[in-house]
Amino acid sequence: MNQNHLTTLLAVLDEGSFEGAADALRITPSAVSQRIKALESDMGRVLIRRTSPVAATDAGEILAQAARRMALLQAETDVALERSISRVPLSVAINADSLATWFQSVFSDVAKWKHATLQLRIEDEAHSLTLLRRGDCLGAVTTEATPVSGCDVRELGTMRYRPVATPALKDAFTSDEGIDWADMPVLRYGPNDAIQESDWRGRLPERPRERRVSQIPSSEAFLEAVRCGLGWAYVADLQSDPLLETGELVLLDSTHVDVPLYWQHWRLQSAMLQDLTQSVVDAAKQHLS
Template identity: 35%
Template structure:
């Protein structure tokens, strides 16, 4: 049996990324924190944390951190089920990672049900999908939305559906800059609005449209789905926007589709623990249900099965492309 105090101390050190901060959170001395970590590592015969700045979990530590997170969720679920009429128990703290465009479109329906249920204290981390998978592997989150179809060992990837993107601009911008449509000379002389420097969706769209890569064009970077939409709507440039998000402005005549015969379909996947506690399983079921009611069906994926396959890079969602022990303990623990 693993010692629960040692487990909680280990998890707190990793979460706080510091022995000193963990000691403050746990209201014990820093020496006690160090002793508990060493005792836990000795009992498992493996190094669990890298004594660096900041402190980080080793691969073995990541496995153990997921175990501690699962224990917390199980315990919280059990207390809420065993004593539902007693004084309210503290909500179970958990974190999930979601891509930005999902947060701006269909995911708020999930948040409403989770937050209003008052059973969880939820942390939503918005990040690039390449990084959300890393958050899940480290045990920082219980699940993440990604464009990668391939789950890591010990995880499942549920196909959620596809998000449609179209290339929009204001009518005035389109008539001024694209009088003959989307041509190479027009693209080279016209600013596009992108999410950030990791955003390759626009490059992919242009490559597919022209049949070759187009790289030397002006770009505005607005790292928020709302800011990106507003940038296009004010006439600062043109860009790829989820059609669901742009629909009200299109209906009002404020935006037009620059390439009405073309669209980008981005498959999204929910990655989660293979063996997850009931509360986490309920969250997975909720996310899958809302996504499949909101997104378009993915082409080439069975919605009820975990998938394996490739991965790309945009914080909002992307077409799938190919993915690509500690030492000096006491001296380095001065974090």
């Protein structure tokens, strides 16, 4: 396989278009198209779906994952040979709550590695394996203990979530009969927020037609929205504990949700990947139960 063709394939997938890949590679869109056609001819199958944005076919995903593995090894080789322009791309899929809390300990480690660059993709922990299977990242924080083909898995620990709200919000929707879960405004992170969604189904037999639901797709902003009284929500203990101690937030009941986390990464003989794995595991041991 031609290395330039593989590099072009990754650029097209990363940029989402042939034109974007041309800009990134500093070549013409025509040259990008010719390289992709040549690669598809060599493979004997279509690798790119010409949609907007473009997408990899099943064969394209397999080839892209192999290309990213080769790119990581090439980057490490360049570093070993002291080619100063080389950078080792460490691409990781991670959920927003982990990124906002325990994973930040990894930053100080990577900062000490002279040639490493960290590229994070925020994705719900239940969906991050999709990026790993496609080869879009070399490691992922996930809730899945069964390793993806070609990957190893390490147990990290558990994040506990509990229902919290401001004291004023709780009082406003509490009567002698208890909390009015149907009318009290609620928050959710996004459409894939499994914790909030499953809790609704457990508390309410039918979803109210006009329930006040605010969607806040940022972990830090989500916590701030809870603190301001925009709604109640399940929040990770790592984020809510300080506010519970000050009384800015209160627990709504004794329920909790424990989310087990795992680190899945490519099975690859890479010193940098081994260092990253150790850093992630150490950070999780320090902060997770």
